[in-house]
Amino acid sequence: MSAERIDPREPVSPAVSAPAADAAARVAGVQIDGVTKRFGDATALHEAWLKIADGEFMTLLGPSGCGKTTLLNLIAGFLEADGGEIFVGGRLMTETAPYDREIGVVFQNYALFPHMNVAKNVGYGLRMRGVGKREIDTRVAEALALVKLDGFGERKPRQLSGGQQQRVALARALVIRPKVLLLDEPFSALDKNLRGAMQVELKEIQRRLGVTTIFVTHDQSEALSMSDRIAVMSQGRIRQVGTPDEIYRRPLDPFVASFVGDVNVLPGRLERRIGETATVLIAEGRLSVSADTLEGIAPGAAVDLFVRPDAVRIAEGEGLVSGTVATHVYQGSHVDVLVDVAAARGGRVTVRVPGHGASTRWPVGTRVSLDFSPADAVAFASDVS
Amino acid sequence: MNKRPFLALFVAPATLAAIASAAALAAILQYAFRAYVPGSLNPGGLTLDNFFALLRPLYAQVFIQTVWICLLTALITLVVAYPLAYALVRTRNVTLKSFLLITAVTPLFLGEVVRTYSWIIVLGNTGFINSVLKGLGLIDRPIQMMFTTFGVVTALVHVTLPVMVIMLSAALSHIDRDYEKAATSLGAGPVKAFLTVTLPLSMPGVVAGVSTAFAWTFSAFATPQMIGGGKVSMISTLVYQLGFASFNFPFAAALSVTGLALTFAVLAMAKQAIKPLEKIGAH
Numbered sequence: 131m132s133a134e135r136i137d138p139r140e141p142v143s144p145a146v147s148a149p150a151a152d153a154a155a156r157v158a159g160v161q162i163d164g165v166t167k168r169f170g171d172a173t174a175l176h177e178a179w180l181k182i183a184d185g186e187f188m189t190l191l192g193p194s195g196c197g198k199t200t201l202l203n204l205i206a207g208f209l210e211a212d213g214g215e216i217f218v219g220g221r222l223m224t225e226t227a228p229y230d231r232e233i234g235v236v237f238q239n240y241a242l243f244p245h246m247n248v249a250k251n252v253g254y255g256l257r258m259r260g261v262g263k264r265e266i267d268t269r270v271a272e273a274l275a276l277v278k279l280d281g282f283g284e285r286k287p288r289q290l291s292g293g294q295q296q297r298v299a300l301a302r303a304l305v306i307r308p309k310v311l312l313l314d315e316p317f318s319a320l321d322k323n324l325r326g327a328m329q330v331e332l333k334e335i336q337r338r339l340g341v342t343t344i345f346v347t348h349d350q351s352e353a354l355s356m357s358d359r360i361a362v363m364s365q366g367r368i369r370q371v372g373t374p375d376e377i378y379r380r381p382l383d384p385f386v387a388s389f390v391g392d393v394n395v396l397p398g399r400l401e402r403r404i405g406e407t408a409t410v411l412i413a414e415g416r417l418s419v420s421a422d423t424l425e426g427i428a429p430g431a432a433v434d435l436f437v438r439p440d441a442v443r444i445a446e447g448e449g450l451v452s453g454t455v456a457t458h459v460y461q462g463s464h465v466d467v468l469v470d471v472a473a474a475r476g477g478r479v480t481v482r483v484p485g486h487g488a489s490t491r492w493p494v495g496t497r498v499s500l501d502f503s504p505a506d507a508v509a510f511a512s513d514v515s
Numbered sequence: 516m517n518k519r520p521f522l523a524l525f526v527a528p529a530t531l532a533a534i535a536s537a538a539a540l541a542a543i544l545q546y547a548f549r550a551y552v553p554g555s556l557n558p559g560g561l562t563l564d565n566f567f568a569l570l571r572p573l574y575a576q577v578f579i580q581t582v583w584i585c586l587l588t589a590l591i592t593l594v595v596a597y598p599l600a601y602a603l604v605r606t607r608n609v610t611l612k613s614f615l616l617i618t619a620v621t622p623l624f625l626g627e628v629v630r631t632y633s634w635i636i637v638l639g640n641t642g643f644i645n646s647v648l649k650g651l652g653l654i655d656r657p658i659q660m661m662f663t664t665f666g667v668v669t670a671l672v673h674v675t676l677p678v679m680v681i682m683l684s685a686a687l688s689h690i691d692r693d694y695e696k697a698a699t700s701l702g703a704g705p706v707k708a709f710l711t712v713t714l715p716l717s718m719p720g721v722v723a724g725v726s727t728a729f730a731w732t733f734s735a736f737a738t739p740q741m742i743g744g745g746k747v748s749m750i751s752t753l754v755y756q757l758g759f760a761s762f763n764f765p766f767a768a769a770l771s772v773t774g775l776a777l778t779f780a781v782l783a784m785a786k787q788a789i790k791p792l793e794k795i796g797a798h
Contacts, residue, residue: 208696228699229708235700241693245715254711255701306701 158184158219159342160205160310165214167200174200176366177214182359185340187333191353192363193389198346201363202312205344207231219309229258234303234341238315240295242287248274248298249283255306273301276335293324300332304339311336311343317352329356350390354378362386378438382423384510387436394442395475396435396451397512400427410435410509413473415450417504424509432512434475439466439482441506444492449499453479458489465489469498546768558765565769574753574770581733581749582777584664588671589728592679593721595672600683623677627737634670634742635661662746670738675731679724686720687713719789726785730778750774 160182167175175197182188190198203209205216207228216223223231242251249270256266274280277297287295296316303311316332317325333356336343347353353360354374361371362385370382381387388395398412408421410433424433444467453471456478465488467481479500492498547566550559568574596619603615622630637643640657648654660666690713698708736751743752750770758767 206696206700208699227704229702229704231700232702233700235697237693237697239691239693241691241697243694243697243712243716254698254703258698258702258707302697302701 159186160188160344161215161217162201162205163215163217165201165204165216166212167197167204167209168212173366175204178368180361180368180371182342182344184342187336187343187345187356187358189345189347189353189357189360190363191347191350191360191390193348195365196363197366198348198363199314200366202314202344202346205310206233206235206312221309232306232309234306234308234311236296236299236303236311236313236316238318240287240299240316242295242298242302244287246287247283248279248285248287248290251287251298252283252302252305254302259306269305270301273305276304277301277331292320293328296320296328300335304335304341308341311341313343313345315347316345317347317349325352332356354390360390362389364389379506380420380422381436381508384434384436384513387508387510392439392480394437394439394479396437396473396479397475398433398435398509400424400429400431400433400509402429403427408509413451417450417507419504419507419509424511427511433509434512436508436510437502437506439480442479442481442500442502444481444483445499445501447499449501451479452497452499455492455494455496455498457494460486460489467492469500471500543768543771546765547772548769549765551763551765556762556764565766566773568766569769569773577748577750577753578773578777580664580747581774584668584671584739584747584749585729585732588668588675588732589725591668592672592675592728593683593725596676596679596683596724597721599676600680600687603680603684604687619680620677622673627674627735628741630674631670631738631741634666634673634738638666638669638742661742662744664747666742667739667747667749670742671732671735674735674738675728678731679728682724682727683717683720686717686723690716722785722789726782729781729785733774733778733781 160180162178162180162182164177164179165175166173166177178197178201180188190201192198200209204211205218205223207223207226211224214224218231218233243254246254252273253266253270256269261269270283271280274282277300279294279297279301282290282294282298287298290298299316313332317328320328329352345353345356354377357374359371359373360377362369362377364385370377370386372380377386377390381390387393396412398410401409401411401416403409403421403424406421407418408424409416409418412435419435427433451471451473453469453474455467456470457468459466459468463484465483465486467483467488469479469481470477471479481500546558548561548563550562550564552559569578599615599619603612603619606612606615635642638660639645640659640661642660644660645654645657648658660669694712694716695708698712699705703711734751735749736755739747739749740752740755743749745752745756751774754767754770754774757763757770
């Protein structure tokens, strides 16, 4: 299973498939075909291509201003695309009015109607659809039970805690049985403990209902823990789409590697490339890594080797780099040992050691050799020559 | 040590002005309880007669007419101002925004007399409307608009519009647009979203705007005086007639005091009406 690279130069367009197969692919889920959005001279979204399977939990991950919220607003219909097409459940959304799209949205600030009680808020979408009063009552009660807020129907939004408001917003979006659920940074206003609990709960509800979900966040740990797949975005482009594990372990570019999780960077030089394997020379050794990410890079060029702190070990004997233990950062379940390594970018390598014995085993000032498996390292052409 | 050494200095002018206007109000208040001595500018002894005189049908009629004109003006102004305020708050087009702001708010700086005079030009028997209608052959004889309630209300709406637009814009700009987006995503078309979400959430602004417009109109003098021309009586014009044509200061004072009390009563009622609505806005 290889990660799918999204690149406008090699469009993942359905042009190659037969029209019939194409239509079938559009039956369920969400399909974003070359969607572009400009604000004046600035392009907020460059030709985005993305397919989201029915029932999938897809996260749009990226720093602020990367275009993730723009894409969400385009799907919801709050913005109009300047190019491209969006399909939801086989229906062309770009020609559908936003109130006709059957998309549930949970807003960052929840946007619960302050002049309506909880039951009226949750029932709003049903009333707009002309559903009968008795059915509304039943479905509202079901939705409130789903988010564990039975009996809160009469309360006003301002009488609820942040977490409870969040649940009401979720119930209100789900009660209309939307084809897609869109969540815009829904946890950013919650404190850390509550956020963790709500993440688990949202994931469980999503799995139980099997609703296709698009989740927007800038929090990489949230993205890694909740998603079926993640689309990492930056500067209006989708940089990589893949499972959390692919994104974390096999990033396709330096941006993805450094945005998702902590990373150590070791500068080196590409020695040669044979087929799928590239040999890279670093300070004290050479290692063979995957050549996937080095396409078009000539031997002799400067490359950067990216290694996660949890992939680095303190070696008993010879290692790939060596340095002096500078400091220990105790994190409970693990200790981050910061090692001064002259050959590393920034002069430091972080080694994540499970357990708590690291500070007695390798006190500050100890000379250590560091080692890692070539399979855990990813090489990219260096942008610093 | 005093943290605000210049506070007394800064507050002094306002304090002087407040004392002066409080003294004037007190003078009016005591005049209202003094007897009218015909032929003299000085009032007589203490009495409640002035207030009993207000109950006579002639004056009670003016009270009712004033309240009616003020209510009508406030409601018509609301209907005219709401779309303007909505467009002003919601448009992203800078040119349109400036245009709306200028049309809606500049009348505020023209002064009541100038604005009212412009309406005389528009409403008069040989004025703009009548000459256009005549020119089009729609009427033979001019429609009487000057010296009518219609004319007074029309001009008062124009005079009151800027205040209402400003108050409604303030209320509308505080409504988070995500509410409308949420309504839309839940299946509400633009009209339904407006009626079920935006309009109810703007109600505090509507009540505040209507009550301010009411008080604003209640105290208007130049407009009813110039357009009404003595044929449309309001409390303010009556006070003027009694005070400066008949020199019945005590009765004019009683009329003023009652008018002021009525205005306070209306504002207090509006405040009560707003109370449950304000909680809505708080989130």
